[in-house]
Amino acid sequence: MAKSAIQKIAMNPSENIAYDKLVLSQQNVRRVKDGVTIEQLAEDIGRRKLLQSLNVRPVLDGDGEETGTYEVPAGGRRYLALGILVKQKRLAKNEPIPCIVNRSGTTSAEEDSLAENVHRENLHPLDQFRAFKALKEQGLDIQEIAARFFVSTATVKQRLRLASVSPKLLELYEKDEARLEQIMAFSISNDHARQEQVWERISGNPHMQEPYYIRRLLTETTVRADDRRAVYVGAEAYEAAGGVILRDLFEQDSGGWFQDAALLEQLVFDKLKLDAETIRADGWKWVETAISFPYGHTSGMRRVYAEPAELSTEEIARYEAVKAEYDALDAKYAEMEDADQEIEDKLDQLGAELDAFSDRPQVYDPAQKAIAGAFVALGANGQLQIEAGFVRPEDEPRVETGDDDEEAEGGDCDPSQSDDDSANHVVVNGRSVNGASDTAEEPEDEGIKPLPDRLVFDLTAQKTLALRNALASDPDIAFVTVLHALVLQVFYRFAKDSCLEINMVSNSLSQVQGLADTPWAKEIADRHEAWDRDMPESNNLWEFLLGLDEASRKALFAHCASLSLNAVVEPWNRRPGALAHADVLAATLGFDMVTAGWEPTVDNYLGRVTKARIIQAVREARGEDSAQLIDHMKKDLMAREAARLLVGSNWLPEPLRLEGDAAVDAGETIPEDAADETALDGDAAELPAFLADTASEEPTIQADEAKDHLEAAE
Template sequence: MAKAIQKIAMNPSENIPYDKLVLSQKNVRRVKDGVSIEQLAEDIGRRMLLQSLNVRPVLGEDGEETGTFEVPAGGRRYLALGILIKQKRLAKNEPIPCIVNRSTATSAEEDSLAENFHREDLHPLDQFRAFKILSDQGLDHEEIAARFFVSSATVKQRLRLASVSPRLLDLYEKDEIRLEQIMAFSISDDHARQAQVWERINNNQHMQEPYYIRRLLTETTVRADDRRAVYVGAEAYDAAGGVILRDLFELDSGGWFQDAALLEQLVFDRLKVDAEAIRADGWKWVEAAISFPYGHTSGMRRVYAEPAELSTEEIARYDTVKAEYDALDAKYAEMEDADQEIEDKLDQLGAELDAFSDRPQVYDPAQKTIAGAFVTLGANGQLQIEAGFVRPEDEPRVETGDDDEEADGGDRDPSQADDVGANRTVVNGQSLNGASDTTEEPEDEGIKPLPERLVFDLTAQKTLALRNALASDVDVAFVMVLHALVLQVFYRFAKDSCLEINMVSNSFGQVQGLAETPWAKEIADRHEAWDRDMPDSDKLWEFLLGLDEASRKALFAHCASLSLNAVVEPWNKRPGALAHADALAATLGFDMVEAGWSPTVDNYLGRVTKARIVQAVREARGGDSAQLIDHMKKDLMAREAARLLEGSNWLPEPLRLDGGEAAADTAKTVTDDVADATLDDDAAELPAFLAGDADPLSDEPGTAVGEDTDHLQAAE
């Protein structure tokens, strides 16, 4: 006969007055965690009690119930109800829903443990979706935050997570994707784009890191701290219909401007307006662009602004203030004790004198009519104006008297035009061209110009004699060469030097980002400082003679340096010149590391093959460090290589001097044991996800599927 299954009898539910309840000391919860008692009280006061208290009757010495009940499970709710009673929001004898457990099969401690142990918090996804439902029901962020005692930012984060593609949320629900990855995907509201990124990374665990997901989702956007975004401004971009992506979980420096094309158009539109405003100030032309290549002003002369002239009243005021300042300063110097009143007066007078010295710089209106300005954006997004550049075609024409000659004989053949007095005789008031050197002319009819050949012969003798004299005076020879160089560097088209020295200065404008290097900026600042001091070309010789020796040498070094060219060009082999450049560097004690160069993703590692990246790390840090990255994809490998090479003083072959090759060869032969002993511990440590053995998609360790090693070698 089958045994009957015993039926379960549920504990009865009773409404027990609050003043008949006492907190049990058998409650296992001792550590405060989660929502505070005060917050719980506020929640109960608004929505009433959602869960009954679990109580047991208090027995007397005779084993009979005393009418009082202890609360072993639900102590926090009991204390929250007590707060409401103290606030007069609840009566002392208010009936409280309770589950009464009179069973002796379990203890009060077990009841308390079971209630908390078997309770499971909401899955985060359920919380995200619940917040979304409340938002759809009409509750705003602040109201949801107030009801659940979280910050408004937390609510926004939960709602943003709930807006991620349902496909990705389903993967998160199945634990196939991490919460940190969902946070990264929440940057974009484009579900299709999210799906594309997931398809791209889901088969490679090294590409599934949150930072990489963010990078892929924002690779077609523009960061808010980009100079274009700063120049236009978020408000103008938003007003034009642009969307700004924000990361609610990481510092994003203002987010990302999603529509790069719209941003570019807004930049050009504003640049056009700003350029027109600058041109209206009297410039002949204005060119505006986001950036110009290095050397874009090559071949142009530059004029500079000068301090505005002082009026008669300002000069008089300056003299008065200067005299008062000098007198007061002399008086104060003789005083033994400090006087705050005099010091304040001196500061006031000094500030007024400084204002005279710092008066606005103005351009000559006549110079503006032939000069122009370049307008571009600085790295901080502010408008930068380079003004005062004169194009060669806008240079004032030098009057040669040709107009008068054309007026006298406009039909003359230009090939028969006279040089100044050459082959020209005057007979009876008429000019005859092409007369022979041997033609006899009456002495009383005037002195005939010297023959061209004779002039050539004489001046050749003068030239040799002058060369000989110049060779004996080193100081003057130095100034002569300096004069020729300065004419070509600062005046370009002036032909006022008798030295036949030609200087070539390549600007290398095709190299992206060259203008932003510290070397280019330093050269530009030095050049502008000298350019400001340059006189007119016809006064340059006196100017150079008037310089002190140190200034002349500094100017000479600057001009000479601009002609240096150590660029390796496949179509222009110059082994001797390149060897000379290395010799010069050795003489100067020059080294690219000391100059501030270090390998980065942009300047080297991102532009070479994986084999080259691994080779660089092996040379600089040894074989163990190279093994840490040889299984990575190229973009991740380049970033980690940049970190490993930081502070290593490693240089690629084109930047090494004599001896650098030998050092590189020696570094290649470092054994793993030696590398372990010399490896920089901080540089060698990699995140756990980067230190795996091999790519799970690889057929062999360190080689990605489909990657042709032979092809890599051939490419090198």
């Protein structure tokens, strides 16, 4: 049987038809204006001419004959764009237009119009990225590319950045094995090896493939641009030193990330050194610099403060003249019935001049600066934070005590010793005298000799008891006396001018990172500085305290007493009675850490415990369903999500709970493998034994040993 012949396809011919012979077909299916506007398409045709012919059909008369006019069912937007060019006289009316003429009649005009739009495949985004990159390599700048394709320069930068991602990752995107959002996240870094390393880390776990997590991994060794160090150095200086700033063109990045943390740190220290030299040149004995100092770094130092600069004779005369003029004009204006703008302006002018006298610069005494120094650190906003006027103990001026004779005699003596006149020494009424026996006969012709030490001891012992009794009968003066002793230790450090043998200990807590940035530390520091500025010389302190009103005296007493409070749990220093009293005190004050503003964060708790502890915290605060949302996550991501879940939950870890607060449910236990999570996570840390829940883990202490521990603690 003969094989049938395959019918060959005959293409519609291409003809150049004058524009004024073309009309828009009413059978064009496109009705909704979409995509590139007609005006932009006209500009593009004007630049690069027509890239695609029009699809046309001849218009027939009643007898079926061609009329010489052609309708355009497919390519209507190009036809309209050409019409704009004709109106602008950039194109002749009879300009020949390339057209494909369909005379076959095998398909309708509507079908041709629909087929042209439906069968069109949009360009894959990756092809567009690469095309923009090719244009850039051909010499076109970003602005020119943006102008030619009617997009913003930011869009061009984004496309070029995406095209610079690792070819391996772009290939995965081309195969739909990676999402566009992921490629956008990878574009933060220009390190292809690092990009591929991160992909290997996340590719096996769908929960780790979110764009925000990719960005976090790519920037985990960088420093954010809003970090105090980056703000202090500045992007310009960092880049001038060869540093690279990573930018995210697709999300708000607050200035990006400084890639080279080591370089940034070096620039910080170099700049701090220069700033310190400038400050030291102002007359300070020493200047210490650091990015941040630990809490309590000024402990043990006295502080001196600047005072307003003294007015010169001319300034005093000017102040009195302005004040007199202001008072006279103010009194005159008060008697006037109608407002006078001229007088009001004059009063404002005089008032501003008086304020300038009050707000004159404050200066330090040069003699004080010669023994004092300053701490220079970076504030949270990246600006220099200068704490000046601190005097180290070794720099304190030496006070002559008049004890040279005493030292020559061999130092202090035991008041209980007997009557060896040559060995005794006592200070009476501020004078250093040699003691004498109270039983030895003294020749009358030698005059009155100093009292023996033993007699002085006996007499002053009686005075001490009598004074104790008198002080006990006057609670108000007793309060001032104790306050006097506390203030000496808090504000004067080494002054020994109190007759009370009261010693106050204040733990600096300097080993805790970030403690100085807490709101409680800042409130205490502000309150302490306010009182410190008001303190007189130590020898005038008693009169100063007596002159305070009762409320101020109580406030100062509370401030000093509060600095001795210590509720820190330390494994080597067990103080069960003291810690129990801290809870009782908190209950009396109506205090709890939630009200004080504490919330669990990655830094202060969640990032420092095991995964089991994190899950336990979420379970206690939000329930089992919330705990199951995070139990599959890696440690660092789990901590971040837990912090988000615990916001507003009022949850507290065991060491911050007071007696009666909700504790861990008795039926809930830590999984047996919790102890191994430190090794598994790599960066997790076990809780110290003294904070562990399980009673069996506590070391067994015999009764006698427990008694010794308690006595030692007391």
